[in-house]
Amino acid sequence: MTHRSHLYAADSLPTKDDTPRPVRSVSDHNWSIPLAQLLLVGHGTTVVPSMMWDPPMCVAADYAEGADLLLALLRLVGEGEVPDREDFDDLVALIARHLDEQKSRYFLLEAGEIFDLREADLDTAARELIRYEIEPAAARARAALGGGETAWLEEIRREWPTHFVSFYVSHLSYSFPD
Numbered sequence: 001m002t003h004r005s006h007l008y009a010a011d012s013l014p015t016k017d018d019t020p021r022p023v024r025s026v027s028d029h030n031w032s033i034p035l036a037q038l039l040l041v042g043h044g045t046t047v048v049p050s051m052m053w054d055p056p057m058c059v060a061a062d063y064a065e066g067a068d069l070l071l072a073l074l075r076l077v078g079e080g081e082v083p084d085r086e087d088f089d090d091l092v093a094l095i096a097r098h099l100d101e102q103k104s105r106y107f108l109l110e111a112g113e114i115f116d117l118r119e120a121d122l123d124t125a126a127r128e129l130i131r132y133e134i135e136p137a138a139a140r141a142r143a144a145l146g147g148g149e150t151a152w153l154e155e156i157r158r159e160w161p162t163h164f165v166s167f168y169v170s171h172l173s174y175s176f177p178d
Contacts, residue, residue, distance in 0.1 A: 003113040005033040009104035013060050016049045024102040027166040035163035040066040041109045042138030047126040053112035057126040061107045067099045073141045080157045098168040
């Protein structure tokens, strides 16, 4: 079984009794939570009931602010030299188009499979993800956008596929009916 992080979008937050409708698919990533997903859930971040798992471990965040942060960082990355320039530019265009098509009020990151892979304590995994991965990634991206974090930015440019390539599709491996 492949372990994936699933990123969705919705106009309301899940509750313990209800899943928002519709839930739009944003991206799947195999075996980890990539920088792109961390940044997309990097503003107004909180833990809400999961639409897939028990206990509450869904990470919710502001869609517009997260999309703006990722797209701004992608523009900055693209201002430098990146390997496979044409592939990078094509991916940036795909991500921008897909985020526009899936636009909602919230991002919803379902990372239960990754938490399981990490053998994380499922009661605390989402809060720890926010504290130790999402908040630092968003802070570094904001610092880079402000002219700092130059060494980090160069590493991101060299390794951009690791950080940004995922499955950006309208139907993920696990999708929700409308």
